[in-house]
Amino acid sequence: MACKSETQTDVAAAVHTPEFLNGLKSSGLPNHEIKLKVGIPIMLLRNIDHSSGLCNGTRLIVTQLGKRIIEAKVITGNNAGQKVFIPRMNLSPSDHRIPFKFNRRQFPIMVSYAMTINKSQGQSLSNVSLLLRKPVFSHGQLYVALSRVTTRQGLKILISNEAGKESTVTDNVVYNEVFRNLD
Numbered sequence: 647m648a649c650k651s652e653t654q655t656d657v658a659a660a661v662h663t664p665e666f667l668n669g670l671k672s673s674g675l676p677n678h679e680i681k682l683k684v685g686i687p688i689m690l691l692r693n694i695d696h697s698s699g700l701c702n703g704t705r706l707i708v709t710q711l712g713k714r715i716i717e718a719k720v721i722t723g724n725n726a727g728q729k730v731f732i733p734r735m736n737l738s739p740s741d742h743r744i745p746f747k748f749n750r751r752q753f754p755i756m757v758s759y760a761m762t763i764n765k766s767q768g769q770s771l772s773n774v775s776l777l778l779r780k781p782v783f784s785h786g787q788l789y790v791a792l793s794r795v796t797t798r799q800g801l802k803i804l805i806s807n808e809a810g811k812e813s814t815v816t817d818n819v820v821y822n823e824v825f826r827n828l829d
Contacts, residue, residue, distance in 0.1 A: 680753065684708055688718065689758035689765070694732065699725030703765045705758060706730070716753055722769050763791045771795055775802040781817035788818045 682688070686708050694700035699720055706718035709729065716732045734753050763782070766774075767790055774795040782788040795801045805813045 680755065680757070682708055682711060682716070682757070684711065687721070687758050688716075688755040689761065690732070690755055692735070692754035694754065695730075698730055699723045699728065700730055700732070703761075703769075705761075705769075706732075706755075716755070722771070763787050766791065766794045769794055771800070772797070773800045773802075776804070778803065778805045778816050779808060782819060785819055785821045788816070 688706050688708060690700060690702055690704045690706070693702050704720060705722045706720050708716060708718050710717035714734055718730055718732060720726055720728045720730060732753055732755060764787075771794050774791070776791055782791065792801065805816050807813065
């Protein structure tokens with residue numbers, strides 16, 4: 647729902663219809679409609695309860711679905727195996743490109759069969775599969791991606807170019823400035 651303001655006009659209300667608002671997609675904001683079932687892997691998009699391990703990026707498996715709450719089992723971090731409850735919340739997008747404020751009442755989750763390298767930081771995973779269609783774009787990201795896996799046998803890498811041709815090498819982007827003044 648669009649947030650009320652003193653300057654809101656009938657024209658703005660007509661443009662920001664529920665259908666329009668429901669169709670907006672923004673980073674960090676769950677979609678208006680999320681299709682879930684028991685057993686599906688999900689990832690939290692907000693910090694809910696740090697002491698229970700419910701932080702942005704925590705991965706879980708849905709164990710029960712309710713209209714206003716989801717029961718899930720944590721599958722990463724120190725609280726792995728713990729059952730938790732995730733409520734629906736009022737969420738606002740932090741995307742500054744959207745020229746108005748609005749709230750969406752939704753579960754702060756997204757279906758997560760995969761994750762970005764940045765979201766994987768700080769996690770230890772038994773299996774990691776990397777799909778590298780182009781070289782990792784920033785300093786240290788390849789190291790972060792490769793160091794998430796706990797054993798070499800749990801690591802699978804597919805390197806291909808934009809045309810789909812497979813390769814056995816990729817660039818490791820390292821900024822030489824990092825090594826200056828090292829003795």
